[in-house]
Amino acid sequence: MPGPGPDAVPEQHGEPTTWVPGATGSLFDLDHLPYGVFARGEEEPRVGVRIGDHVLDLAPIAAAQMLEVSRTFQQPSLNELMGYGPELVAALRRWIVGLLTQADERPLVEPHLVPLTEVTLSLPIEVADYVDFYASEHHATNVGRILRPDGEPLLANWKHLPVGYHGRAGTVVASGTPIRRPSGQRRGGTFGPSARLDVEAELGFVVGVGSTLGTPVPCSAFAEHVFGVVGLNDWSARDIQAWEYQPLGPFLGKSFATSISHWVTPLAALDAAWVDPPPQDPEPLPYLAPGATRGLDLDVEIEVNGRVVSRPAYRTMYWSPAQMLAHLTVNGASLRTGDLFGSGTISGPEPGQRGCLLELGWGEESAFLADGDEVVLRYTAPGTGGGRIGLGEVRGGIASALPTP
Structure with a gap:
């Protein structure tokens, strides 16, 4: 199963602060980062992560960094991501924290932050039972x-x-x-x-x-x-x-x-x-x-x-x-x-x-x-x-x- 790869997902240390405006101290700060499925306009639904009052569109960022996991973020449910297991899910979380805290990542990431007011959210999972x-x-x-x-x-x-x-x-x-x-x-x-x-x-x-x-x-x-x-x-x-x-x-x-x-x-x-x-x-x-x-x-x-x-x-x-x-x-x-x-x-x-x-x-x-x-x-x-x-x-x-x- 494709994952981000250990070299692409750096370990995070200390208590980082996000550069995303309005997110620090909110109910959706770096210590939360929930996943959901969103669509913008007529685009196909895909996986994103919430930070403050924005959705981070993960697929284009992962593709730009040539991570195989980019296709997982293009799915209309979280099921493929959830099936990766705790180790890879934890690695992805560290990668996302890095994207949202490291200044050198901001030029790549910021264009893919979408205000919640501009998206439609849908059922996040394909329910099995x-x-x-x-x-x-x-x-x-x-x-x-x-x-x-x-x-x-x-x-x-x-x-x-x-x-x-x-x-x-x-x-x-x-x-x-x-x-x-x-x-x-x-x-x-x-x-x-x-x-x-x-x-x-x-x-x-x-x-x-x-x-x-x-x-x-x-x-x-x-x-x-x-x-x-x-x-x-x-x-x-x-x-x-x-x-x-x-x-x-x-x-x-x-x-x-x-x-x-x-x-x-x-x-x-x-x-x-x-x-x-x-x-x-x-x-x-x-x-x-x-x-x-x-x-x-x-x-x-x-x-x-x-x-x-x-x-x-x-x-x-x-x-x-x-x-x-x-x-x-x-x-x-x-x-x-x-x-x-x-x-x-x-x-x-x-x-x-x-x-x-x-x-x-x-x-x-x-x-x-x-x-x-x-x-x-x-x-x-x-x-x-x-x-x-x-x-x-x-x-x-x-x-x-x-x-x-």
Whole structure:
């Protein structure tokens, strides 16, 4: 597989500062550098990296420096780049930092900095498979109390394994894509548009390097397979979900749309964000590496129609990203480049930290989304430069349902 070559990608030392105007100290400084797919005018979509309020068009720079990797930057998705693996991805990151910090590179690079206002962004990855988890104890407990007020809020298996379901890769869409209100069966077998349309603020993990069918991926190999993260909104039709979910779990109440951010934040940008997760009791089975995995310190903001309604914190999530990946593959299921797995709704212990409208309104009908409403999810995390980085936002407006067939 072609890569940049060690001679073409110099090692960086110290804390460099970019020459790109307005980028220093922003949420998209050198310590972030997320990848996305952009197009300018009628040009074909291709891979770029964000610095400040600009997209760096990588393909012509790589071609000018005669790097084989230039063809990878001409692709309409990040999949080829993600499949290179951690070593080459790290080398590319060092190369990009060099381009954006070294004065002698500026004459070559600056003409290929494109303002965000001049580009169209698209879905950054070709999604291979999509799996969604249910990793927040606070969310699972709240939902249990709402739906089963006379029973135990957590089901018997919840603290023994990361519960999840297999979603639809084909309905993962980019931020900004309108969300059509789904229709379906509701309690009692009635049919019509969902009246309880909800948002679920999640974090998505994107697989770069695949795995072999029949070979589980241990928690310790998380960074060998996961390329980076995206913001994720798992739109949910609660009334459709409530009627269908027993005995096999979510189906049409979830599969109509899942929105992700335009930007994929590489794992290297999160080096300063790893924290110890909450205690786990009872101790999980050995394949879930009890005590050896880490959580993430990300803050999330949920905005509905311009008003912030909640600020969940990812650090409270019970099951770690590595445990979710290990559980996903423990039966021998293989990974593919472009696989996406979601964390499940991010909810904290306080009322103002709940990650969906079902929780925020405690099941009240008036809490759910109306046609024309717009939801925006925003994420920030500690950056390696001492400030904060901001994952790309996830935006979606609600369009009315199509006529009932």
